[in-house]
Amino acid sequence: MSEGQQALVERIETVAGRYPHRKSAIIPALHLAQEHYGWLPPEAFEAVAEALDTTPAFAQSVASFYDMFHLQPTGKHLIEVCTNVACALNGAGQVLAEFEQQLECHAGQSTTDGQFTLRTVECLGGCGTAPTVAVNNRFREFFEPSQVRPLITELKATPVGFAEGEGKV
Amino acid sequence: MSPVPKYAPQGAGEQVLWSMLGGAEHLQDIAAYEQAGGYAQLRAAIAAEPAALIDAIKTGGIRGRGGAGFPAGLKLGFIPKDSPKPKYVVCNADESEPCTFKDREIIERLPHLLIEGCLIAARAIGANHAFIYIRGEYFEPFEILRAAAEQARAKGWLGTNVEGSGWDIELIVHRGAGAYICGEETALLSSLNGERGQPTVKPPFPAVSGLYEAPTLVNNVETLATLPRILDMGAERFAQIGIEKSSVGTRVFSLSGHITRPGNYELDLGTPLRSLVEDHGGGIPGGRALKAIIPGGSSMPILAAEQVDTGLDFDSMTKAGTMLGSGSVVVLDERVCMAQLALRVAEFYKHESCGKCTPCREGTRWVVDMLTRLVSGGGKPGDVDMIYNVNARVLGNCLCPLGDAMAMPLMSYIEQFRPDFDRYLEPGFTPPDDSPLAVITERAVQHLEIAKPGGVTWAGKLSRSELETPMANISGAPGAGSEGAGD
Numbered sequence: 001m002s003e004g005q006q007a008l009v010e011r012i013e014t015v016a017g018r019y020p021h022r023k024s025a026i027i028p029a030l031h032l033a034q035e036h037y038g039w040l041p042p043e044a045f046e047a048v049a050e051a052l053d054t055t056p057a058f059a060q061s062v063a064s065f066y067d068m069f070h071l072q073p074t075g076k077h078l079i080e081v082c083t084n085v086a087c088a089l090n091g092a093g094q095v096l097a098e099f100e101q102q103l104e105c106h107a108g109q110s111t112t113d114g115q116f117t118l119r120t121v122e123c124l125g126g127c128g129t130a131p132t133v134a135v136n137n138r139f140r141e142f143f144e145p146s147q148v149r150p151l152i153t154e155l156k157a158t159p160v161g162f163a164e165g166e167g168k169v
Numbered sequence: 170m171s172p173v174p175k176y177a178p179q180g181a182g183e184q185v186l187w188s189m190l191g192g193a194e195h196l197q198d199i200a201a202y203e204q205a206g207g208y209a210q211l212r213a214a215i216a217a218e219p220a221a222l223i224d225a226i227k228t229g230g231i232r233g234r235g236g237a238g239f240p241a242g243l244k245l246g247f248i249p250k251d252s253p254k255p256k257y258v259v260c261n262a263d264e265s266e267p268c269t270f271k272d273r274e275i276i277e278r279l280p281h282l283l284i285e286g287c288l289i290a291a292r293a294i295g296a297n298h299a300f301i302y303i304r305g306e307y308f309e310p311f312e313i314l315r316a317a318a319e320q321a322r323a324k325g326w327l328g329t330n331v332e333g334s335g336w337d338i339e340l341i342v343h344r345g346a347g348a349y350i351c352g353e354e355t356a357l358l359s360s361l362n363g364e365r366g367q368p369t370v371k372p373p374f375p376a377v378s379g380l381y382e383a384p385t386l387v388n389n390v391e392t393l394a395t396l397p398r399i400l401d402m403g404a405e406r407f408a409q410i411g412i413e414k415s416s417v418g419t420r421v422f423s424l425s426g427h428i429t430r431p432g433n434y435e436l437d438l439g440t441p442l443r444s445l446v447e448d449h450g451g452g453i454p455g456g457r458a459l460k461a462i463i464p465g466g467s468s469m470p471i472l473a474a475e476q477v478d479t480g481l482d483f484d485s486m487t488k489a490g491t492m493l494g495s496g497s498v499v500v501l502d503e504r505v506c507m508a509q510l511a512l513r514v515a516e517f518y519k520h521e522s523c524g525k526c527t528p529c530r531e532g533t534r535w536v537v538d539m540l541t542r543l544v545s546g547g548g549k550p551g552d553v554d555m556i557y558n559v560n561a562r563v564l565g566n567c568l569c570p571l572g573d574a575m576a577m578p579l580m581s582y583i584e585q586f587r588p589d590f591d592r593y594l595e596p597g598f599t600p601p602d603d604s605p606l607a608v609i610t611e612r613a614v615q616h617l618e619i620a621k622p623g624g625v626t627w628a629g630k631l632s633r634s635e636l637e638t639p640m641a642n643i644s645g646a647p648g649a650g651s652e653g654a655g656d
Contacts, residue, residue: 024361024363026363026364027305027343031344065367067347069347083609083612084268086267088605092609093607122349125306126270127267127269127431128432138308139309
């Protein structure tokens with residue numbers, strides 16, 4: 001196990017210690033691993049399994065159930081456009097089309113330079129402020145197509161999308 | 170920047186939750202919350218007999234605010250008093266019902282009220298562990314809640330020997346990772362147990378065998394946040410708000426869709442839907458006419474425009490053929506095509522089906538495929554009946570209500586707005602180009618191979634050349650992950 005993995009195992013163990021049963025900490029553990037690697041490579045599942053006394057296969061089976069865990073690499077910045085009912089009624093389709101044009105990639109893909117991953121998501125709970133876009137997990141609400149280009153410029157100047165440790169679990 | 174304020178203004182009437190704010194934007198800081206009377210009810214609860222607490226909540230008559238409307242006092246009473254196992258309180262903050270955002274606002278504005286409610290419930294059933302399972306997408310509300318829990322710990326409301334009573338209580342704010350099904354209580358408990366978030370058979374109910382196979386109280390955010398307020402104002406007084414016995418208290422209604430002032434409005438149960446839409450929400454923008462209203466989240470049967478005088482309470486909604494559900498109200502104006510809405514709603518349930526039960530897993534997929542073919546202009550005679558019938562065969566045939574949550578609304582769309590579906594079978598029919606769902610529908614159509622080539626044209630469509638610019642997935646697998654809506 002690499003030094004990075006070992007450090008991750010220790011972080012997971014600290015979090016798992018708060019739970020009455022360690023296995024309950026599998027989602028926080030996967031969140032921590034994803035922050036560390038940017039996505040969930042095989043090494044992530046090894047670390048989670050080591051810390052929680054389970055197998056890498058089990059860790060992967062849990063991860064694959066949840067939308068927020070990435071089983072393939074993503075861009076540095078994750079842009080998620082809600083296309084559920086309230087957002088769709090208020091122009092989410094136009095927002096998404098503008099992102100696709102500006103980023104030159106489809107929803108569900110990453111840009112060739114590895115900067116951005118664009119995807120659609122189901123209801124984010126930003127319906128009263130629709131359309132809602134999540135940028136690196138943080139909501140941008142009342143989002144208009146005209147805000148797409150300034151947002152991309154802003155993100156290009158931001159070195160890190162989601163800092164490790166930011167999402168303490 | 171925002172065309173309207175982030176939080177809707179407080180309406181008239183007796184407010185149970187928002188009145189705690191005293192006009193402030195939020196009470197995230199524990200000092201401000203205690204200044205407003207916060208944690209006084211927990212102090213009193215620690216000094217009181219647990220049975221008296223449960224009796225007070227029963228007297229208050231509050232029904233669960235998550236969707237099913239089960240009486241909260243009764244649920245508390247189901248937790249065995251003499252269990253040899255530890256008992257747990259789990260707050261369901263996995264608010265994922267489309268178009269519902271009330272719990273998010275409660276957490277953002279009154280995080281300590283929720284914590285206090287969880288702790289009172291824990292005290293009432295004799296638990297030493299409470300969990301708040303918050304959906305993964307609610308990252309900022311999670312941060313707010315976690316900070317509030319740390320403050321509560323620093324003040325001694327969490328930890329060992331709270332208030333010198335000998336009672337120990339731990340609270341874990343547990344962040345999920347994106348799965349609608351985890352809002353279903355048994356799926357939530359599977360997830361919290363460290364497994365895939367799939368539902369399990371009931372019985373046993375969580376009150377008997379829940380988390381770690383121990384007695385577990387699972388309640389919605391709004392329900393738990395209301396508990397300290399009921400104790401504060403007195404259960405008898407709370408019971409007088411709203412409609413006597415059947416629909417007691419206020420409810421936070423999430424208003425969205427085609428509405429001038431969207432947002433959360435806390436109103437007495439029984440308030441006419443029209444009052445919420447017109448008086449509070451300011452009506453439909455652009456002078457357009459009302460077509461329909463989704464009354465309780467996308468899982469609920471729809472109400473036609475002429476049903477707008479239905480009362481926002483459990484019984485009135487049942488009489489109108491629907492349910493109050495999560496209390497989220499979506500206003501649809503005259504331009505909305507119900508077939509397009511049906512497709513968007515069905516896609517959601519297809520995406521979120523956990524795959525455990527065949528009718529739900531297969532039914533949601535076939536309904537999406539058939540609707541996609543219909544709205545792309547490739548429908549065949551009998552398709553609308555077939556869509557209805559598949560939904561009817563999903564309904565009631567699964568372990569949890571997710572399949573029903575697609576079937577109930579879709580059957581109601583067809584029952585109430587059949588011409589919106591049938592017209593796609595008419596030769597030469599072109600969907601109106603002002604339909605608010607046209608762009609999103611076109612995206613769905615593009616992804617299905619059985620769509621008829623050269624079908625109807627759509628408003629706002631991206632040209633093929635615009636979409637076919639060079640692109641590649643950085644993992645080096647061209648085309649990988651290009652399915653769009655995350656299938």
